[in-house]
Amino acid sequence: MNTIKKYLGIVWIIAAIAVIVFLVQSAIHNIQPDGKLDINKPMPWVIIIIIFMPIAVGLALFGWYAFKGAYDKIEE
Amino acid sequence: MRDNNKNNIWKVISASSVGTLIEWYDFYIFGSLATIISEKFFPSTNPTTAFLATLATFAAGFIVRPFGALFFGRLGDIVGRKYTFLLTLIIMGGSTFLIGCMPTYATFSFAPYLILILRLLQGLALGGEYGGAATYVAEHAPEGKRGYYTSWIQTTATLGLFVSLIVIITVQKSLSKEAYNEWGWRLPFLLSIFLVIVSIVIRMKMNESPLFSKLKSEGKTSTNPLRDSFGNKANMKMVLLALFGATMGQGVVWYTGQFYAQTFLIKTCGLEATQTNTWIGIALLLVTPFFVVFGWLSDKIGRKGIMLTGMLLAVICYRPIFKNMYEICDTKNKIEATSTIITTKKINPNKAKDSLVVKTSNIVFTDSSKLLLTETYSLEKLQINNNTPVDTKKTITLASSYQWSITLYIFILVLFVTMVYGPIAAFLVELFPTKIRYTSMSLPYHIGNGVFGGLVPFIATLITVSPGSDYLSGLWYPMGVAAVCFVIGILYLSSKKASD
Numbered sequence: 001m002n003t004i005k006k007y008l009g010i011v012w013i014i015a016a017i018a019v020i021v022f023l024v025q026s027a028i029h030n031i032q033p034d035g036k037l038d039i040n041k042p043m044p045w046v047i048i049i050i051i052f053m054p055i056a057v058g059l060a061l062f063g064w065y066a067f068k069g070a071y072d073k074i075e076e
Numbered sequence: 077m078r079d080n081n082k083n084n085i086w087k088v089i090s091a092s093s094v095g096t097l098i099e100w101y102d103f104y105i106f107g108s109l110a111t112i113i114s115e116k117f118f119p120s121t122n123p124t125t126a127f128l129a130t131l132a133t134f135a136a137g138f139i140v141r142p143f144g145a146l147f148f149g150r151l152g153d154i155v156g157r158k159y160t161f162l163l164t165l166i167i168m169g170g171s172t173f174l175i176g177c178m179p180t181y182a183t184f185s186f187a188p189y190l191i192l193i194l195r196l197l198q199g200l201a202l203g204g205e206y207g208g209a210a211t212y213v214a215e216h217a218p219e220g221k222r223g224y225y226t227s228w229i230q231t232t233a234t235l236g237l238f239v240s241l242i243v244i245i246t247v248q249k250s251l252s253k254e255a256y257n258e259w260g261w262r263l264p265f266l267l268s269i270f271l272v273i274v275s276i277v278i279r280m281k282m283n284e285s286p287l288f289s290k291l292k293s294e295g296k297t298s299t300n301p302l303r304d305s306f307g308n309k310a311n312m313k314m315v316l317l318a319l320f321g322a323t324m325g326q327g328v329v330w331y332t333g334q335f336y337a338q339t340f341l342i343k344t345c346g347l348e349a350t351q352t353n354t355w356i357g358i359a360l361l362l363v364t365p366f367f368v369v370f371g372w373l374s375d376k377i378g379r380k381g382i383m384l385t386g387m388l389l390a391v392i393c394y395r396p397i398f399k400n401m402y403e404i405c406d407t408k409n410k411i412e413a414t415s416t417i418i419t420t421k422k423i424n425p426n427k428a429k430d431s432l433v434v435k436t437s438n439i440v441f442t443d444s445s446k447l448l449l450t451e452t453y454s455l456e457k458l459q460i461n462n463n464t465p466v467d468t469k470k471t472i473t474l475a476s477s478y479q480w481s482i483t484l485y486i487f488i489l490v491l492f493v494t495m496v497y498g499p500i501a502a503f504l505v506e507l508f509p510t511k512i513r514y515t516s517m518s519l520p521y522h523i524g525n526g527v528f529g530g531l532v533p534f535i536a537t538l539i540t541v542s543p544g545s546d547y548l549s550g551l552w553y554p555m556g557v558a559a560v561c562f563v564i565g566i567l568y569l570s571s572k573k574a575s576d
Contacts, residue, residue, distance in 0.1 A: 008563075012320075037537060048534070052527075055319075059320060061312075065316065071317065
């Protein structure tokens, strides 16, 4: 179980990078000057990408801690 | 002595819950009245006010709530729980009241900026309220009953939504449409100040948390809760685990069950708004006791299992439930009994190209459901045999025989919410030591609930406009986040409690 948790840590680090890449790509694709939906406006994307940067860093840090075995001991 | 302790805990729960319920009510009425707020303060024809409206919508939830969690969490761990969550109540109540008093944009051009500031203050206050209330109750609760007692706080978000719906519907039905649009919409905001004053009086009479008082008397409080919470690896790893293993999934399930379901019924299914809100209100009332049931159960069998089961059930059941609700509302499955069609031409004498033909169809089906279909055509396009409407609006009023089907589906969706949310206050409190509890638990809670949960409508829209998507595709976001959270929770969460 600890081995699974450890190697899933790499998955969480990759996921953190993937989330930011996805958000930036989605922003570029969906921002349209003549669009009417919220997803077409730049402001929501700016806010979401700003707020998700530290969250993604947190997910990567979580993955790093998992990889280093910080969550290995489960105490009941 | 035992009776005194029991009386005291119920006073503590009442003082905390009433205030938290009012704060949720204050936060919700702004969202529920968004259409009229936009009309009065943020006309979409003005690019500046439209920009401010977007900022108010997104910044209040996403940025300000977590910031409020940090700001008030820190204050609560230094000064104490009681005065901090008294302050959040004053800020929230004052902001809400002032929104109700604000002159509209038509008479006061700075109104949009002030409304934005007041909305941000609401988000800030909410960010500080929950952590304080949950911590305050938990620190009074005896060992082995923390889940049960804190679960009463957990009912307040749903009850706040319920009260906001009732107040708005009552005001709308008591006034003419003109009076409501002119001034009646202010009443739900103004009502808040009376509720807040009562809550402040109740909270002022309460004592500080006994655990915090003891810590303070021993000189063991934290001088820098932010550093101790997030700069200390042992604690930071628990903050991250709380977020990615619990509150992230809780946030999306919470939001999907209570808000996305409402939007789905009204906008995707076309169900009439008052009928939708009434049936949702009934479901909320019936399911609310289960917050307490699952909080109580978590004291017996553990918190992790119940929360993760709720997430797993949500992942499995979302698509079938939403599909069934859609099919109940889908008129393709109904047989037309009678229909009345009225066609109106709206000629623009100055610009013939802007002339419109509006076809209004009132259809009654054999099951007594009704459809009001309004199709708008361009006269210019009709003249060249282009029969595609430029705009279509449909509103379905279902027969009363469908009430319990829809109510049952909403009940099940919110039951998942009670499973993930009922035990979570006790769960979060138990993860962190007293001296940094308010700070440490508030941030993952508001990121999970406010950011991940709050993003449900935005990401759902993003997915549904993508090629190959259908009306259920928006659910992939909450399902995906809940599934990842379930995996992390199952593998990494422990039941270790922080020592007091």
